[in-house]
Amino acid sequence: GAVVSQHPSWVICKSGTSVKIECRSLDFQATTMFWYRQFPKQSLMLMATSNEGSKATYEQGVEKDKFLINHASLTLSTLTVTSAHPEDSSFYICSARDGGHNEQFFGPGTRLTVL
């Protein structure tokens, strides 16, 4: 149980385009989902917290207009990187938590490369 998937697993896009990454909880309802960013050989940095049906809460320094997060259902959250630039290239990881547990379940990550 407690499986989280991400799609795509990797994506290459041109500078200026937008990219959408999906995060799904496959066997539980995720009341809260988290989006992290990880640069090579570095730790995970929380970007935002999203609760189903409400606006995401962004961490300080994260541009909410650039990283659009939607959590429209209890099993799906999406992260859209708008007008992507090479500096947005990174490994993006989502996690999901159901209401009854204090544990987050992580997705396998999405590697974004912006040319």
Next chain:
Amino acid sequence: AQSVTQPDIHITVSEGASLELRCNYSYGATPYLFWYVQSPGQGLQLLLKYFSGDTLVQGIKGFEAEFKRSQSSFNLRKPSVHWSDAAEYFCAVSGGGGYNKLIFGAGTRLAVHP
């Protein structure tokens, strides 16, 4: 402010040797503590967690960790390392309740010599 410190950026051990990865945290209340492992290009896998109760917790893959409140530490141990244990290890702290934001340490990269 909440923080997690993993003092060792890189550790190399021989296969079969014992292992201890250090983790110190700063948190005003009783923390929820986690250890995750990440293989290259992969997501995070939970090794073990501490919420309350017995301060020595057992995890998967033969790992254990001990919560020491007096030292604000949650060190990860394994008595005999296998080559497949080579990976990046992250310690994390959460305040519990609410949205459970996780604060991660910088990670320790483990290399295992044959």
